[in-house]
Amino acid sequence: MKRCMKALALVAVMAFCAGQLSAEEPDYRFDLSPMVGGHIFEGNQNLDDGYTLGLALGYAINNRCTLEGGFTWISAETETGDVDVDGQRYSLDGLYHFMPEEALRPFVLIGAGALRLDPDVGDSETDFMAEYGAGIKYAVMDNLDLRAELRHVMPFDDFYNNLAWQLGISWRFGKREKAMAEEEPMAAMDSDGDGVPDDVDTCPNTPAGQAVDALGCPVILDSDGDGVPDDMDVCADTPAGQPVDELGCPVILDADGDGVEDSMDRCPDTPQGAVVDNRGCWVIQGLTFDTGETRIKSDFLPLLNEVVAVLMTNPEVRVSIEGYTDSQGSDTANQRISEGRAKAVQEYFVSKGVAEGRMEYQGFGEENPVADNETEEGRKQNRRVELRPL
Known part of the structure; x- marks a missing residue:
């Protein structure tokens, strides 16, 4: 029953991510995550806790969901006899990221795979396993994240509760090319070069450099935009938004009359x-x-x-x-x-x-x-x- 539940959970995550195909595409297709950490065995497995080296390769389905395959090497030893035990954990996981546009992005994961333990003395054994967990990623560069995670690992045959923690980095690569903009239509004819197409220009043949309105007709120039025409503006180049008098010179506004501008x-x-x-x-x-x-x-x-x-x-x-x-x-x-x-x-x-x-x-x-x-x-x-x- 537990195997079925874990398998169904993995299928549910994969189905959910597949249903998110309409979500926004990420900037990068892949990420590669080298990690170090530890593997904590359940007490009745007669194994001391070990340290791990891992590598995971992920494919971004969209900016929230990633399908990730991982390999983790485990180094441990037995609690009695001090027999060295090498282990390998293979997994295929679905990751779901929260707040994908933020620098700090929590995620949850669920997956399945295999756990192989190979002692120096005795027979090796390989169990299928399910796992789930959670973690965070923090963007330190455009394509580089710091990564930390904790997983609950559950071998099937002899059901055990193992915990695995890992720290590392995620390097994103395979940058997606932006879609090319649609070809712009051919520009409309503008015989007098005033920026207004001939088919709407009600004042053709305006002199070169003459400012015009939306219909192509000359307008009074006001270079600094203060509402006073240039030919009457005594104080040209007043800052944008500065109130001016009738000569275009700045005036000090004091709405409440307290003497402070x-x-x-x-x-x-x-x-x-x-x-x-x-x-x-x-x-x-x-x-x-x-x-x-x-x-x-x-x-x-x-x-x-x-x-x-x-x-x-x-x-x-x-x-x-x-x-x-x-x-x-x-x-x-x-x-x-x-x-x-x-x-x-x-x-x-x-x-x-x-x-x-x-x-x-x-x-x-x-x-x-x-x-x-x-x-x-x-x-x-x-x-x-x-x-x-x-």
Whole structure:
């Protein structure tokens, strides 16, 4: 029964791979895998574990399925008497690869073959066997993989459970030639050389070098693509995507009016009157905390009052109050302290009449430093609170 089950499993794998013929073809037809490893015999076989040298040749049916024939030489000895035993394992396996487009590709295998053991003393014996296993391949080059695998080997006549592990490389060769592109049709006639075929050119005989539209008619040149014709463009060659004025010269965009150009503004949409840093982020300028502290010193209350005034002026604005720390202390402690700083600011705003529903607070520990944590001044600047409109 076990023989039948293993044979049926091998047939199932081969049938599955044959059904995958419509899958994408791999770049290479064949792979050659030299490997070293070990063979672990079941205890009642009276054999010590041996080492192995193996070679496998595979044919890629598609980018997932490979049919592989292998030969493995086994060197072992008996547990009693120290008699040397040479072995050979012959196998025909079906391999199925997962994630075939990735560098790291797990695979499973199932197969059948023969296991021959030839002791120096006594008769040799050959058993048919079935095997299954799993492994991984990792691409180190376009056609070279590192390979590791583990197999469960089961001789038929006297049923034993053997394990075989192997490490090696897989060299892929026999590169497939890409299918030749279909022959391009003959190009349509273009008498004036403007790139528009004569049968659709509504403006024939345009001068050489003249830019034309899809109908072959002249268009106004705008070499830098800024929307200003070349004959009016005072600032030619502006970078792609750069906003320009009517003369084609760059203009600085600052959508939220905080004084920081949009291309550099990491915190857009700050409300009018908010004081921002050089990143365009709404920071309570000057507010810092002592190391490990969440209490707001009375000296900084006027700074908080300025923010209250902005919030009262912009009643539709909701904000996230975000606390930070320097890099000293553990991550857990810094997270707790940063949340405490943000909560302290929120509670002060509520005490000054800002609706609690307009605010939420959170801590980010030592993330996103704005200054160098290697200096005392830098650490002081990082012990801060920022405001982000929601």
